[in-house]
Amino acid sequence: MTDLKNFIETNKERFLEELFSLLRIPSVSSKAEHQPDMVKCAERWKELLLAAGCDKAEVHPTQGAPVVYAEKLLDKNAPTVLVYGHYDVMPVEPLELWKTPPFEPTIIDGKIYCRGANDDKGQAFMHAKAFEYLVKTNQLTCNVKFMIEGEEEVGSKNLYGFCEANKEKLKADVILVSDTSMIDSNTPAITVGLRGVLHAEIEAIGTERELHSGLFGGAIANPLIELCKLIAGMTDENGKVMIQGFYDDVRDVPQKERFAISNTPFNEKQYKQAIGAKILIGESGFSTMERVGIRPSFEVTGIYGGHTGAGPKAVIPTKATAKVSMRIVPNQDYDKIGLLLTKYVNEHTPESMKFNVSIDHGGTYYLFSTDNFAYKAAEKAYQAVYNKTPILLYSGGTISIITEFEKTLGIKSLLMGFGLPSDMIHSPNENFSLENFVNGIKTIAQFYKFFAE
Amino acid sequence: MTDLKNFIETNKERFLEELFSLLRIPSVSSKAEHQPDMVKCAERWKELLLAAGCDKAEVHPTQGAPVVYAEKLLDKNAPTVLVYGHYDVMPVEPLELWKTPPFEPTIIDGKIYCRGANDDKGQAFMHAKAFEYLVKTNQLTCNVKFMIEGEEEVGSKNLYGFCEANKEKLKADVILVSDTSMIDSNTPAITVGLRGVLHAEIEAIGTERELHSGLFGGAIANPLIELCKLIAGMTDENGKVMIQGFYDDVRDVPQKERFAISNTPFNEKQYKQAIGAKILIGESGFSTMERVGIRPSFEVTGIYGGHTGAGPKAVIPTKATAKVSMRIVPNQDYDKIGLLLTKYVNEHTPESMKFNVSIDHGGTYYLFSTDNFAYKAAEKAYQAVYNKTPILLYSGGTISIITEFEKTLGIKSLLMGFGLPSDMIHSPNENFSLENFVNGIKTIAQFYKFFAE
Numbered sequence: 001m002t003d004l005k006n007f008i009e010t011n012k013e014r015f016l017e018e019l020f021s022l023l024r025i026p027s028v029s030s031k032a033e034h035q036p037d038m039v040k041c042a043e044r045w046k047e048l049l050l051a052a053g054c055d056k057a058e059v060h061p062t063q064g065a066p067v068v069y070a071e072k073l074l075d076k077n078a079p080t081v082l083v084y085g086h087y088d089v090m091p092v093e094p095l096e097l098w099k100t101p102p103f104e105p106t107i108i109d110g111k112i113y114c115r116g117a118n119d120d121k122g123q124a125f126m127h128a129k130a131f132e133y134l135v136k137t138n139q140l141t142c143n144v145k146f147m148i149e150g151e152e153e154v155g156s157k158n159l160y161g162f163c164e165a166n167k168e169k170l171k172a173d174v175i176l177v178s179d180t181s182m183i184d185s186n187t188p189a190i191t192v193g194l195r196g197v198l199h200a201e202i203e204a205i206g207t208e209r210e211l212h213s214g215l216f217g218g219a220i221a222n223p224l225i226e227l228c229k230l231i232a233g234m235t236d237e238n239g240k241v242m243i244q245g246f247y248d249d250v251r252d253v254p255q256k257e258r259f260a261i262s263n264t265p266f267n268e269k270q271y272k273q274a275i276g277a278k279i280l281i282g283e284s285g286f287s288t289m290e291r292v293g294i295r296p297s298f299e300v301t302g303i304y305g306g307h308t309g310a311g312p313k314a315v316i317p318t319k320a321t322a323k324v325s326m327r328i329v330p331n332q333d334y335d336k337i338g339l340l341l342t343k344y345v346n347e348h349t350p351e352s353m354k355f356n357v358s359i360d361h362g363g364t365y366y367l368f369s370t371d372n373f374a375y376k377a378a379e380k381a382y383q384a385v386y387n388k389t390p391i392l393l394y395s396g397g398t399i400s401i402i403t404e405f406e407k408t409l410g411i412k413s414l415l416m417g418f419g420l421p422s423d424m425i426h427s428p429n430e431n432f433s434l435e436n437f438v439n440g441i442k443t444i445a446q447f448y449k450f451f452a453e
Numbered sequence: 454m455t456d457l458k459n460f461i462e463t464n465k466e467r468f469l470e471e472l473f474s475l476l477r478i479p480s481v482s483s484k485a486e487h488q489p490d491m492v493k494c495a496e497r498w499k500e501l502l503l504a505a506g507c508d509k510a511e512v513h514p515t516q517g518a519p520v521v522y523a524e525k526l527l528d529k530n531a532p533t534v535l536v537y538g539h540y541d542v543m544p545v546e547p548l549e550l551w552k553t554p555p556f557e558p559t560i561i562d563g564k565i566y567c568r569g570a571n572d573d574k575g576q577a578f579m580h581a582k583a584f585e586y587l588v589k590t591n592q593l594t595c596n597v598k599f600m601i602e603g604e605e606e607v608g609s610k611n612l613y614g615f616c617e618a619n620k621e622k623l624k625a626d627v628i629l630v631s632d633t634s635m636i637d638s639n640t641p642a643i644t645v646g647l648r649g650v651l652h653a654e655i656e657a658i659g660t661e662r663e664l665h666s667g668l669f670g671g672a673i674a675n676p677l678i679e680l681c682k683l684i685a686g687m688t689d690e691n692g693k694v695m696i697q698g699f700y701d702d703v704r705d706v707p708q709k710e711r712f713a714i715s716n717t718p719f720n721e722k723q724y725k726q727a728i729g730a731k732i733l734i735g736e737s738g739f740s741t742m743e744r745v746g747i748r749p750s751f752e753v754t755g756i757y758g759g760h761t762g763a764g765p766k767a768v769i770p771t772k773a774t775a776k777v778s779m780r781i782v783p784n785q786d787y788d789k790i791g792l793l794l795t796k797y798v799n800e801h802t803p804e805s806m807k808f809n810v811s812i813d814h815g816g817t818y819y820l821f822s823t824d825n826f827a828y829k830a831a832e833k834a835y836q837a838v839y840n841k842t843p844i845l846l847y848s849g850g851t852i853s854i855i856t857e858f859e860k861t862l863g864i865k866s867l868l869m870g871f872g873l874p875s876d877m878i879h880s881p882n883e884n885f886s887l888e889n890f891v892n893g894i895k896t897i898a899q900f901y902k903f904f905a906e
Binding site (some may be wrong): 195197199206207208209211212213214215216217218219220221222224225227228229231232233235237239274275276277278279280281282283288291292295296297298299300301302303304305306307308311312313314315316317320322323325327350351352353354360361395396397398 | 648650652659660661662664665666667668669670671672673674675677678680681682684685686688690692727728729730731732733734735736741744745748749750751752753754755756757758759760761764765766767768769770773775776778780803804805806807813814848849850851
């Protein structure tokens with residue numbers, strides 16, 4: 001693939017102009033007024049995928065934003081790769097924090113500044129260009145399919161049905177996804193673990209009438225205080241979860257994996273500085289990377305009750321609410337965790353209160369084995385481009401659609417991310433490094449080569 | 454005073470028409486658009502006080518709503534009574550819950566329904582009519598002064614300055630106030646105790662950046678959870694306050710007083726039913742009436758942090774806030790309690806957090822001795838009208854202006870309330886019983902007689 005470097009250099013200006021044409025469309029999926037932009041962006045993707053060498057490209061309407069599907073099928077005996085990406089972006093507010101116009105791509109110091117530059121227009125577009133290279137130089141050895149959706153930032157809710165309805169069309173040996181990050185621009189990484197999640201709400205309900213805190217203070221139970229006592233008991237001082245049975249199904253992580261995690265570059269000082277934390281805490285016996293990667297967690301994400309406006313108000317409210325979010329790991333089941341949570345709350349309900357638990361929704365954890373042949377191909381591709389073995393990342397987050405792909409389509413997703421932690425995705429001044437953009441195209445092209453071998 | 458009953462009966466229609474003329478003015482002090490109504494209501498009070506027999510009546514402008522002052526001075530050797538009341542009312546929303554127009558007094562089943570019918574136009578007006586009776590029948594034996602303010606429902610903030618500036622004019626032997634309640638229409642009560650208060654806010658501050666609860670959950674301290682742990686530790690399961698030194702200055706309440714409290718009619722079942730409480734809780738060794746009357750308390754009146762909108766959001770916020778309100782009793786000092794609170798919070802700050810305590814404001818407790826000669830006169834007056842000794846009430850609430858009167862003017866306030874707990878003050882369908890209105894006039898008239906003796 002000696003001509004790969006030349007091919008990119010020769011075509012780089014055009015690549016960027018094509019990417020910029022996507023970036024200029026404000027395809028914000030969470031805002032109804034951008035509905036025409038979603039269609040416009042999907043149509044633009046269709047054009048670009050056809051131009052890149054697809055034989056067929058379609059814009060599938062859904063109840064929400066359309067799904068772009070495109071393909072180039074070589075040979076039914078050749079391996080098939082399904083590329084997944086998304087063309088929708090997050091809102092750009094607050095506008096005043098942007099240094100460049102949020103929907104006008106601007107290159108400064110080797111970085112493209114624009115909403116979507118990384119997440120996920122920039123990263124998904126690398127796949128289109130690696131594919132174009134392989135097609136135009138007659139080196140494509142795999143069948144390639146593209147599925148680019150427009151609702152990832154709002155929960156991919158119409159993609160579930162699309163997958164269910166198009167199982168045959170979407171058949172593939174692996175799904176390639178670039179929507180995650182590297183360690184730094186010289187240290188590639190493959191995300192091999194994602195935590196699952198269970199979101200729930202706990203309500204503490206006291207008296208039927210809101211009471212005056214002077215006239216009744218000291219004589220009745222206060223739902224704000226009782227909720228605090230409940231929440232306080234659910235973790236120990238290190239954040240270890242005290243819900244009975246919570247850890248029962250957590251797998252013993254093989255030493256090999258723990259060793260891999262311990263090899264993840266991690267600088268505690270920098271980590272703390274980046275988030276502005278005084279100290280790090282967490283379950284004893286585990287490192288920070290293990291705490292967020294292979295151990296489950298319990299967090300409160302919101303709490304409210306009583307008077308929340310300015311100044312004091314003499315009130316004991318009737319109820320208080322806490323939103324809780326638990327991250328789960330193999331082999332925990334979020335339905336079972338929901339039952340354990342409910343059981344804990346019921347067992348800790350004081351006589352004076354009613355506690356309600358309502359389970360919002362769950363998402364399954366995800367693991368990608370390093371024994372998978374797609375992993376081996378990716379490892380070789382990174383080696384060829386970066387001259388380094390990629391780091392294994394166990395991310396604490398949850399990407400529900402990835403586990404859904406496995407469930408509905410029976411296909412594993414390989415998470416080859418080329419973003420950087422400093423790319424400001426979801427925030428003002430989102431950016432994507434041109435170096436990473438180019439290296440991403442190279443690595444993806446190499447992947448196809450090794451994957452077909 | 455055999456002619457008192459006849460006097461009231463003969464003039465009742467006129468009394469009500471006069472009261473109704475006050476009630477029809479929507480003098481809502483918390484709403485700027487009612488500013489002209491405040492002036493109108495003050496002017497109407499001036500007219501009515503002159504008509505009732507005052508020699509002089511004035512409307513004093515302030516930075517806010519005006520203060521009405523009126524007087525009839527008989528003899529500088531006669532005892533002087535200062536009547537305090539307020540003409541402002543609470544807002545009437547939600548309007549749809551009113552069964553009658555909120556500012557059109559409507560008599561149904563012997564009760565006047567209207568905003569202000571009880572609080573405090575109705576109760577203050579009884580004083581004007583008792584005074585009129587004494588003047589017109591030549592039985593007035595005291596100097597009488599009236600001070601009717603228009604900002605009680607918003608903290609009486611301009612009355613402090615008015616008192617400070619008019620110490621000489623306001624000189625009196627006792628202040629009479631009808632702005633509290635009886636037990637029921639046959640069981641009179643004098644409020645002899647009020648708790649003080651300290652309002653404060655506690656903030657838990659974690660990381661500088663808001664974090665993703667998936668990516669960071671389990672590795673950093675969560676201010677929502679840490680605030681819950683702090684609050685949880687501040688009371689035991691019965692509501693006993695765990696702040697060191699909190700109870701140090703609480704006086705040993707004499708057995709006589711505890712016995713008086715134990716004589717307060719109290720029906721636990723009705724009490725629970727009225728507020729919709731499953732059970733009552735509170736500091737062990739004390740009855741419910743003692744818990745709210747003579748014991749201090751710690752309540753959380755509001756809590757908030759993180760995501761408080763609909764559905765889940767994957768966030769660990771940077772901070773969480775709790776509003777706390779402590780009721781204090783003799784001889785606790787709210788400044789000292791504020792220091793103890795701050796000390797407790799500082800001592801319980803985990804290494805991962807910053808906790809801020811900000812003291813909002815405090816109010817002093819109030820006690821009226823049954824040995825006071827005004828108390829004796831009131832007791833006789835109730836005896837004459839109800840044929841019963843009034844119950845001693847220790848109210849859990851705080852009336853800051855009452856302690857301010859003692860501090861600035863050096864005068865004790867006698868709280869002779871004729872409201873009922875069912876009068877719905879501050880709520881839709883506020884009402885005041887005609888029977889209580891008439892008995893109030895009678896009792897107040899009798900008070901003057903005994904007070905001059």
